[in-house]
Amino acid sequence: xxxxxxxxxxxxxxxxxxxxxxxxxxxxxxxxxxxxxxxxxxxxxxxxxxxxxxxxxxxxxxxxxxxxxxxxxxxxxxxxxxxxxxxxxxxxxxxxxxxxxxxxxxxxxxxxxxxxxxxxxxxxxxxxxxxxxxxxxxxxxxxxxxxxxxxxxxxxxxxxxxxxxxxxxxxxxxxxxxxxxxxxxxxxxxxxxxxxxxxxxxxxxxxxxxxxxxxxxxxxxxxxxxxxxxxxxxxxxxxxxxxxxxxxxxxxxxxxxxxxxxxxxxxxxxxxxxxxxxxxxxxxxxxxxxxxxxxxxxxxxxxxxxxxxxxxxxxxxxxxxxxxxxxxxxxxxxxxxxxxxxxxxxxxxxxxxxxxxxxxxxxxxxxxxxxxxxxxxxxxxxxxxxxxxxxxxxxxxxxxxxxxxxxxxxxxxxxxxxxxxxxxxxxxxxxxxxxxx
Amino acid sequence: xxxxxxxxxxxxxxxxxxxxxxxxxxxxxxxxxxxxxxxxxxxxxxxxxxxxxxxxxxxxxxxxxxxxxxxxxxxxxxxxxxxxxxxxxxxxxxxxxxxxxxxxxxxxxxxxxxxxxxxxxxxxxxxxxxxxxxxxxxxxxxxxxxxxxxxxxxxxxxxxxxxxxxxxxxxxxxxxxxxxxxxxxxxxxxxxxxxxxxxxxxxxxxxxxxxxxxxxxxxxxxxxxxxxxxxxxxxxxxxxxxxxxxxxxxx
Numbered sequence: 001x002x003x004x005x006x007x008x009x010x011x012x013x014x015x016x017x018x019x020x021x022x023x024x025x026x027x028x029x030x031x032x033x034x035x036x037x038x039x040x041x042x043x044x045x046x047x048x049x050x051x052x053x054x055x056x057x058x059x060x061x062x063x064x065x066x067x068x069x070x071x072x073x074x075x076x077x078x079x080x081x082x083x084x085x086x087x088x089x090x091x092x093x094x095x096x097x098x099x100x101x102x103x104x105x106x107x108x109x110x111x112x113x114x115x116x117x118x119x120x121x122x123x124x125x126x127x128x129x130x131x132x133x134x135x136x137x138x139x140x141x142x143x144x145x146x147x148x149x150x151x152x153x154x155x156x157x158x159x160x161x162x163x164x165x166x167x168x169x170x171x172x173x174x175x176x177x178x179x180x181x182x183x184x185x186x187x188x189x190x191x192x193x194x195x196x197x198x199x200x201x202x203x204x205x206x207x208x209x210x211x212x213x214x215x216x217x218x219x220x221x222x223x224x225x226x227x228x229x230x231x232x233x234x235x236x237x238x239x240x241x242x243x244x245x246x247x248x249x250x251x252x253x254x255x256x257x258x259x260x261x262x263x264x265x266x267x268x269x270x271x272x273x274x275x276x277x278x279x280x281x282x283x284x285x286x287x288x289x290x291x292x293x294x295x296x297x298x299x300x301x302x303x304x305x306x307x308x309x310x311x312x313x314x315x316x317x318x319x320x321x322x323x324x325x326x327x328x329x330x331x332x333x334x335x336x337x338x339x340x341x342x343x344x345x346x347x348x349x350x351x352x353x354x355x356x357x358x359x360x361x362x363x364x365x366x367x368x369x370x371x372x373x374x375x376x377x378x379x380x381x382x383x384x385x386x387x388x389x390x391x392x393x394x395x396x397x398x399x400x401x402x403x404x405x406x407x408x409x410x411x412x413x414x415x416x417x418x419x420x421x422x423x424x425x426x427x428x429x430x431x432x433x434x435x436x437x
Numbered sequence: 438x439x440x441x442x443x444x445x446x447x448x449x450x451x452x453x454x455x456x457x458x459x460x461x462x463x464x465x466x467x468x469x470x471x472x473x474x475x476x477x478x479x480x481x482x483x484x485x486x487x488x489x490x491x492x493x494x495x496x497x498x499x500x501x502x503x504x505x506x507x508x509x510x511x512x513x514x515x516x517x518x519x520x521x522x523x524x525x526x527x528x529x530x531x532x533x534x535x536x537x538x539x540x541x542x543x544x545x546x547x548x549x550x551x552x553x554x555x556x557x558x559x560x561x562x563x564x565x566x567x568x569x570x571x572x573x574x575x576x577x578x579x580x581x582x583x584x585x586x587x588x589x590x591x592x593x594x595x596x597x598x599x600x601x602x603x604x605x606x607x608x609x610x611x612x613x614x615x616x617x618x619x620x621x622x623x624x625x626x627x628x629x630x631x632x633x634x635x636x637x638x639x640x641x642x643x644x645x646x647x648x649x650x651x652x653x654x655x656x657x658x659x660x661x662x663x664x665x666x667x668x669x670x671x672x673x674x675x676x677x678x679x680x681x682x683x684x685x686x687x688x
Contacts, residue, residue: 382527384482384488384489385521386527387486387509387513388485388509388510388521389513389542389599390510390540390543391510396510399527399538400527402530403528403530406530407529
């Protein structure tokens with residue numbers, strides 16, 4: 001039985017088990033129908049031209065893990081931003097782990113999607129926001145059909161969450177192969193502010209396939225900074241579907257750091273539904289071996305006087321593959337849009353490849369849109385410069401790669417996270433220099 | 438110290454240097470002048486070991502050792518320093534961190550321990566003062582957004598920190614205003630002693646008013662066509678290069 005058949009045929013059992021009377025029952029029903037019709041995307045579709053899911057779909061995944069597994073904090077401490085105090089929403093094999101988590105209901109809600117979907121007090125928010133901007137593509141539909149657990153974050157008006165929130169999904173390997181579908185909802189009301197760090201981490205070499213959907217709503221003048229750390233081991237694959245709806249004057253940024261994983265696809269969608277909105281999309285990808293990282297971004301400029309800023313850097317070694325497809329739509333009403341997109345890549349190995357495609361669809365006539373893409377090797381003159389200062393070639397190469405990637409970090413607002421990512425980058429490219437970068 | 442004999446070098450079968458002979462002894466300052474495209478910067482790059490250039494004939498020895506096959510960093514470890522005409526920008530790496538790395542890499546190559554942090558800091562302060570650089574400058578990303586003058590001053594700061602035996606200054610005066618020129622020249626002069634040597638590559642005589650050469654060489658079409666003392670530089674400033682061409686043609 002294929003994974004698709006397995007999922008479709010188990011849907012009714014799942015619904016019965018969860019709650020067939022749930023008010024999102026209809027939504028789930030039509031979502032499974034939609035997935036059933038479309039199936040998993042294939043390379044025949046333009047949006048998946050460079051990324052094939054075949055190699056990850058062939059595993060015999062456990063699709064509804066029910067067993068509560070545990071891990072010791074000391075074994076996973078390094079995956080937390082433990083240097084500072086944070087809220088934590090932790091899942092182990094898809095199931096909430098209260099021991100590792102630190103949630104809150106004190107003025108803000110940092111808790112679970114399962115509560116939000118079942119408890120009456122969240123009903124209004126769920127009705128207003130749940131599945132309201134998620135697309136109806138097959139993978140998002142699949143997630144919606146089985147939506148049951150994940151992070152639920154609600155920040156009411158004028159509230160600034162004083163510490164970052166970490167959402168961490170661990171996989172233990174207690175199942176031979178595991179399929180996970182976390183579903184996150186983040187609502188940030190007027191003038192509120194939140195910082196979120198998301199991470200998927202497998203603790204096993206058993207295959208893990210995660211299809212996550214995150215919906216984020218930034219209301220008027222709200223500010224959301226979202227950081228995705230993708231440094232999973234090479235047997236784990238991730239499809240990240242993130243949808244961000246922004247209202248008047250809001251600021252939203254998503255930084256995606258992709259260093260690990262077997263196959264990673266980031267479908268990142270911004271919808272600007274008001275004026276004076278600022279959207280920032282940044283990414284650093286450093287991969288090797290047979291890894292693949294595919295960034296598929298969309299910024300939809302709907303209203304006038306908004307900005308978007310995209311900056312993606314990639315370093316590809318070994319047989320790795322990178323994909324960047326950056327789509328910007330400037331609608332007819334969206335005059336005075338300022339949209340910027342940059343994608344720079346370095347290929348270290350002759351066998352590595354990058355497919356980069358800007359896709360600008362501009363229907364307004366008074367806009368400033370620019371995009372640029374480079375694919376190249378390290379600058380020979382720069383290497384020579386460093387070597388003449390006594391720095392060995394290998395170190396010099398690493399230093400240049402570090403320099404290439406590092407400016408994306410300028411906009412990371414949590415100093416401890418910035419230093420953590422800096423170290424990850426230095427580690428990844430093998431900078432063994434005598435100072436702390 | 439540096440002994441260049443019948444050096445031919447270039448790119449893809451085309452020689453840019455066509456038989457250079459040059460000897461630089463400890464304690465000396467040499468100036469290499471010449472019109473655009475004569476091979477001045479190529480000579481500097483070849484001495485420093487740029488891989489792009491292939492040595493097709495002749496030899497380069499440094500302290501009696503053939504260095505023609507050595508990597509740039511190995512030459513640096515032996516005490517050769519090249520100040521770039523166009524220093525490269527390295528975002529994300531501060532001047533301080535960069536120089537620490539460079540110094541410790543050289544020490545490592547010589548089998549020495551890293552320089553103790555306190556000693557390093559003291560040295561950085563002293564040398565920064567010598568070049569009239571303020572603290573803020575040291576924490577900025579290397580050459581990123583630096584003015585022409587700041588870049589050159591930073592080159593000489595690195596020279597001061599690395600204390601090479603042979604310093605090659607490639608067009609260090611270009612892009613400098615008179616104050617920056619004075620600071621840079623002053624820095625170079627203070628670092629001079631009987632054990633090190635300087636090769637100044639320049640278009641113009643004005644830097645040589647500040648860094649006074651013992652010898653002046655004229656490079657034309659890949660060859661040193663005339664050598665003399667500092668008076669030659671004055672003559673070139675006054676008369677240009679044409680009279681030398683005529684002189685060669687007459688011979």
